[in-house]
Amino acid sequence: MELINQITASPLFGVFLTLIAYIIGTYINKKTGKVYFNNLLIAYIVVIGILLIFKIPVDNYNNGASIITNCLGPATAVLAISIYNQRKKVKENLLPIIVGTLSGSLASIISVVTLSKLLKLDWPTTASVIPKSVTTAIAVAVADSLGGYISIAAICVVITGCTGNILAPFFIKLFHLTDPVAQGLAIGTASHALGTSKAIELGEVQGAFSSIAITFAGIITVILTLIIFV
Amino acid sequence: MVSTMKALKELSIIVGVCLIGEVISQLLPFSFPPAVLSMLLMLLLFFTPLLKPEKIESVATLMLGNMVLFFIPSGVQIVKYTDIIKDSWWKLVIICLVSLVITFFVTGTTVMLTIKLMKRRKSNGTN
Numbered sequence: 001m002e003l004i005n006q007i008t009a010s011p012l013f014g015v016f017l018t019l020i021a022y023i024i025g026t027y028i029n030k031k032t033g034k035v036y037f038n039n040l041l042i043a044y045i046v047v048i049g050i051l052l053i054f055k056i057p058v059d060n061y062n063n064g065a066s067i068i069t070n071c072l073g074p075a076t077a078v079l080a081i082s083i084y085n086q087r088k089k090v091k092e093n094l095l096p097i098i099v100g101t102l103s104g105s106l107a108s109i110i111s112v113v114t115l116s117k118l119l120k121l122d123w124p125t126t127a128s129v130i131p132k133s134v135t136t137a138i139a140v141a142v143a144d145s146l147g148g149y150i151s152i153a154a155i156c157v158v159i160t161g162c163t164g165n166i167l168a169p170f171f172i173k174l175f176h177l178t179d180p181v182a183q184g185l186a187i188g189t190a191s192h193a194l195g196t197s198k199a200i201e202l203g204e205v206q207g208a209f210s211s212i213a214i215t216f217a218g219i220i221t222v223i224l225t226l227i228i229f230v
Numbered sequence: 231m232v233s234t235m236k237a238l239k240e241l242s243i244i245v246g247v248c249l250i251g252e253v254i255s256q257l258l259p260f261s262f263p264p265a266v267l268s269m270l271l272m273l274l275l276f277f278t279p280l281l282k283p284e285k286i287e288s289v290a291t292l293m294l295g296n297m298v299l300f301f302i303p304s305g306v307q308i309v310k311y312t313d314i315i316k317d318s319w320w321k322l323v324i325i326c327l328v329s330l331v332i333t334f335f336v337t338g339t340t341v342m343l344t345i346k347l348m349k350r351r352k353s354n355g356t357n
Contacts (some may be wrong), residue, residue, distance in 0.1 A: 014303070022299045040298045044305045051309060058309050065303035070294075072300040074263035075242045077251065078290035080272035081283050096344045104337030111329040119321040120294050125314060132326050133333050136301045141263030152314065152322070153309035157306070160326045164334070172330070177338040179345055186338035193297070213337075215269075222266050230260060 001055070008056045014064020021046035022166065034131040035165045040158055075136035082216050089208055096181060097209075101216040104189035105224055108133045125227075128152035131221055132160045138218035142225055157192065164191020165198045178209075180205040188213025232288045240289040243281070247272050 007013060024046055026049035051061055062082035078143045084088070090097060109130055116126035127148030131139035154161035168187050177183050180203055187195040199210035251268025251347075275281035283290075308315065 018302045019298070021302060024298075025298075031249050038274075040301060040305070043298070043302045044308075047302060047306045048309055051306070058307065062303065065306065068300055068329075069257055069303045073248045073252070073265040073268060073298050075293040075297050077268035078244060078286065078293050080269045080276065081265055081287070081290050082294070084274055084276045084283055093349065096341045099344045100337045100341035103340040104333050107336035108333040111332045112325055115325045115328060116321075119318075121318060121321055121325075125318060125322075129322060130326050132329065133268065137265055137297075138263060138354075140301075144323065145261045145263060149307075149311055149314070152305050152311060154301055154305040155308055156322060156326050159323060159328050163327055164330055167330075169333075171334045172338070175335050175338050177342060179342055182338045182341035182346065184336045185341050188310070188354055190334040203310050219266060222263055226260060226262065227327040 004054055004056065005060065008060040009052075011064035011067065014061045015067055015155065017047055017050060017061065018065055018068050029151075035162055035198070038158065039106070039161050044155075044158075046064075055201070071136055071173040072140070073196050079135075079137075079215055081229060082211055084207055090212055093181060097185060097216055099184040100182070100190050101213050101220050104186070105217050105220045109221070109228065110192070111148070111198075124148050125152065129156050132222045133192060134188050134218045135214050138222060142222060146229055147223060158194070160213055161191045161194025164195035168195055168198045169202070181209050184209025185213045187209075189217040190214060192217070235287055242288050243273075244289060247281075249287075266279065292338045 011165060021043040022039070026043035028042050029037050029039040031194050048060070050056070053060060069124070072201040075216060102110065112130050112132065113126065116129065121129075124147055127146035128143045128150075129152070130146060130148070131142035134142070136154055139153050139157045140150045140204070164187065166189070168183075171177075172183050175186075180216050183202065184199050184206040193211075196210040196214060197208065200207035246353040248265075248268040251271045252264045254271070255267045272281075276283055
């Protein structure tokens with residue numbers, strides 16, 4: 001046991017385990033091609049499974065894993081490239097984009113807070129679910145600034161995204177969203193990047209507007225939570 | 231194949247912009263996620279002659295394509311909150327799902343309405 005503790009205390013262990021889990025998750029996801037074999041979800045199971053089986057303290061894992069978490073900021077910042085590349089579509093459809101992502105993000109926040117009150121969740125847990133519809137990088141930041149738990153925020157983002165990905169075609173029919181712009185914006189606003197992979201399958205317009213919605217809904221959610229809760 | 235030096239230059243630009251974003255976010259009187267601020271700063275720079283997307287493109291593409299990797303550690307921290315998960319995992323799932331349906335419906339419907347109104351105004355304008 002002491003040996004395991006010594007090995008895993010090295011920062012290299014956390015980096016190694018995270019990389020291996022990512023590779024396994026992505027491999028299974030590509031091989032099966034199924035949404036519910038989501039690579040992030042599989043990676044979580046691999047890492048948590050190994051920590052629990054070998055009784056490795058999570059702090060040992062974090063020695064190295066924090067190096068990877070520190071790259072999250074730069075990885076979020078480069079999302080700017082995808083908005084910049086879509087600038088023509090954004091300019092032409094600015095009004096539907098703003099109205100859609102604003103009302104959708106507001107509906108998301110209000111419904112989460114209302115449901116959390118009904119189910120008697122405490123504030124830190126509620127704060128962790130509030131950004132469930134935005135992309136993980138922004139969700140983690142929002143949950144953190146609202147006093148939530150970033151890990152629960154990350155898990156809620158994955159639950160919402162996977163479900164959105166699977167159910168998006170059904171929702172489109174159910175709500176009679178005939179316009180591809182509306183379909184794309186609804187998918188991106190409600191279920192961020194995981195939903196967007198389904199939007200891309202539905203068509204080029206849907207894919208583009210879904211990715212536009214990720215960044216707009218993300219920024220709007222940051223601003224709304226600042227206005228409402230701070 | 232991108233040369234190592236080019237990749238390192240790209241990486242240093244990205245990290246540099248994020249560092250400035252972090253400084254700005256600390257100077258702000260309210261707490262705004264530094265990562266999002268860096269993203270807005272980066273976007274702003276693209277519209278100036280100072281920085282063009284091509285200057286960071288290959289490293290940025292690599293990061294965007296493997297974004298999931300960076301989220302693994304933050305989700306793993308959930309093992310610290312087993313008591314919350316044990317008590318309320320079903321509440322979290324219900325809230326996520328119900329709110330997902332509501333968000334999807336509200337976004338889609340308002341966009342449909344906005345597009346319809348815009349088309350009507352346009353055709354009125356030409357008449």
